[in-house]
Amino acid sequence: SHLRIHDPWVVADTDSQTYWLFSRNDPAVTGxxxxGIMAYVSRDLAHWEKPRIVFTLPDGTWANDGAWAPEVHQWKGRWYLLATFHNEAAVIQAKGRRPTYRRTTLLAVSDRLxxxxxxxxxxxxxxPADDMTLDGTLHVDATGKPWLVYAHEWMQVGAGTIEAMPLKDDLSAAGPPQLLFRADEADWVVGQKQPEGDIVHVTDGPELFxxxxxxLFMLWSSYGKDGYVQALARSTSGTVTGPWEQLGPLVERxxxxxxxxxxFDGRLMMVVHRPFKRALAKFYEMRDTGDRVEVLREAVELDGEAYPTHGCPMGAQDAGC
Known part of the structure; x- marks a missing residue:
């Protein structure tokens, strides 16, 4: 498949035996x-229905752009959508060298997927409304307590961070955010020179597993020597508050x-987007070793990749490629 998508999120709904793949609405695909947010639907990860709109931002809402990084989680019997929106006219206090504006994760809810x-x-x-944040994910810890884990935008703080904030059962804030780590703590991250003259470090896309x-592991992304990178970190305490150990890239290029x-067949899978611009969904078969998460191969039969980052191209006869 050649799914046009950015910031992919899959829900494998066991009740309906259906996969839902969420992303920002692409008018070129949906018309x-x-x-808002669109969703592709599939029963086998290979054949997908034309995406449908599952959420649109109501008129009169403060935001007017974004719809980035949608995630859908089941919590207390309902389905919750988290997605990042912003408005460049909604100025917030600058903490660094560049103007900043409201960018943050919003919540939506549905009784049915x-x-x-x-x-x-x-x-x-x-x-916090005065923090420029993005890519919020819902993490439920071993005690059943919900947390919002998100990226604090480099535009505001220079060295982007990943932070965690405890939530109440209604998914509102239960306390202040806690710093988990900074992008420049990872030795593979390459700083990005900005027009203002400084070098910044990006944090994107936390997801806990x-x-x-x-x-407890975290997928997150930043920029390395060859562009965007899918990386992995591990909590040395086994809890969301860390400390977090950087384990390096999982998938580069x-x-x-x-x-x-x-x-549904029990395999652990990962979906990423590649390349960063004009992105497509790319699927990987993974291994849970217990103390690590590893890439087994790129599932080229699902994503049609002619030059996979891991494993053999589609149709290759030689097991060693």
Missing amino acids: DKRL DDPFTLMRGGDPIA STAKGA DSGHGMLFRA
């Missing part, structure tokens, strides 16, 4: 110009913003 999502709380941010042995999900 709908509204700002196949029904439209409704914006919650009038579009009020979950994270517990292994079969209970180890301008790939990133990935997430892990379990296919």
